[in-house]
Amino acid sequence: MAHIRYADSVDFYGSLHGRFPVILSEELTVHRLSLQYLLSLRVMCAERTLITYAHHICDFLTQLEVDNNGCSDEQRLAWDEIDDSWLESYRNELLSRPGANKDNTKNYVAQVLRTVIAYLEWTQTQGYSYNLIGVEERCRVRLLPSKKDGVVSHPLVKRLSKEKSAPRTAPRMDWIEIVKAHTTLGANNLQVRFELMVDWGAALGLRAHEICALNIEQLPERKTAENAAIAGENVFINVVTSKGSKPKVIPISPLLVKRTWDYIENDRSSTVKAHRKRNRKRKDVYVESSSIFLSSTTGRALHPRTLSNQVRSAFCCAVECGALTKDELVWQHGLKHRFTTDILKGLDSAGIQRVEEIAKHLTRHKSPDSLQTYAVGRFFEDSNGS
Incomplete structure (x- = not known):
């Protein structure tokens, strides 16, 4: 065997x-x-x-x-x-x-x-x-x-x-924070990257391949984010790679943009330097990728499956040490579930009619019918949904 x-x-x-x-x-x-x-x-x-x-x-x-x-x-x-x-x-x-x-x-x-x-x-x-x-x-x-x-x-x-899987409860924000704290990645720059990618997924409802496809050119400038933070406003990002291959302009927190620039200028920079040094030893040229989130192994954009596996590993680690139970499930696509559920609950609280129709555009789903996975679950959570 x-x-x-x-x-x-x-x-x-x-x-x-x-x-x-x-x-x-x-x-x-x-x-x-x-x-x-x-x-x-x-x-x-x-x-x-x-x-x-x-x-x-x-x-x-x-x-x-x-x-x-x-x-x-x-x-x-x-x-x-x-x-x-x-x-x-x-x-x-x-x-x-x-x-x-x-x-x-x-x-x-x-x-x-x-x-x-x-x-x-x-x-x-x-x-x-x-x-x-x-x-x-x-x-x-x-x-x-x-x-x-x-x-x-x-x-x-x-x-x-x-085949449809059994309906799952959207992971609560405190579960997601626990998973972020239990990453099995050893190096500090990899931990920073992991936590930041999870935040992109939870804050914008991005899928794994959308997060991994983000480029530096798409990111609003640091100064733009700082000005927006002072004014209490959002900034916007054009998500080029999305389901259905249609670009989407979506709002993003300026604080998340500033954190991403911190990562690019520090942790990502150290990854680029390591690969340049490694390639020089091999007498080869390293061509830097424009992707925001780079693999420490390849020096290119992190693979979506790698991100999903890292979220899964962190969840299993949290379960093993007793910080979460198996029922308190956090998975990578569950970050989009959390985002979508929060959108639906926010629209409900505001007393807006035709909630699913509006949420379809905000969450970038194809039709209101595709929101049925989240429609019922939002009523079984507590008042803050976390």
Whole structure:
């Protein structure tokens, strides 16, 4: 049965990894194919994201061994038994496993399947498999071509993504503050970045990919924010990357803008300097990204999944030390739930008619019907919603 070990202080041409995942067989031999795949992802993915992918692939390889009486996939690179039926059986097996977090099961299974499909595509691209996966009829794992940007997906993943999860209570602000205080990130500049990104999500209702896509050029100038703070006014930011790809101009607190400029001039600057120094040692040129929130691993924009994983890790840490319970759930998209619920409650308190219709524009939802998730929950909170 496959399992994971971690290599400490691995140096990839001057780029240090504190914990690099390595998948081993039961005989403690390195699974070389998965190692090559993880190595190919190390430049694009943060360390935690890489570890998450490793766990997904390790589970997949273990299932292959179970189905083949201990035969590993490296002994049978053709993987003749893998097809759509096998993936469906694997999906069902994942769903049937007992777990502490049953509300998140379908989402987790969809994540595992996405990782596995990406891994299978890589094996075929690298020549380790043939006619295994693709949109063509001859492929044993058939993908669905998408109308948007040529992106493909598998029917199982698409089906799981469409299934609605059980309604969740929007995380209260005191829960969010506890999660911010329990970040598992060690370096101070990473903690500052994490807390700031959480505040952007809660204060503006931004999704993970919207936060990670923010550029310095979009940010109002510090002087503009200072003048607005003195006058007690908001400033505005143009969110270019949003759901539906339509730019949105939204108000933002000048204090949040000032904090963001503090981060850019101090903590973000130290990240840029570290990558310039690292690239000089490798005799390479580091091209600074215009993104506000940079990955300390890649030097480019932080990946949305990394942000979601960091929020999840901080929540689990808060639960483990007793600061929160499992029912007091905080997740990254829950920050938008908090923002939307507060908007609805504020409109209710003001006695405004057609609340959902107005809230649709303020929260950047497509239609009032999409607000049904939040419409009832707001009446079950206490008076301050926190």
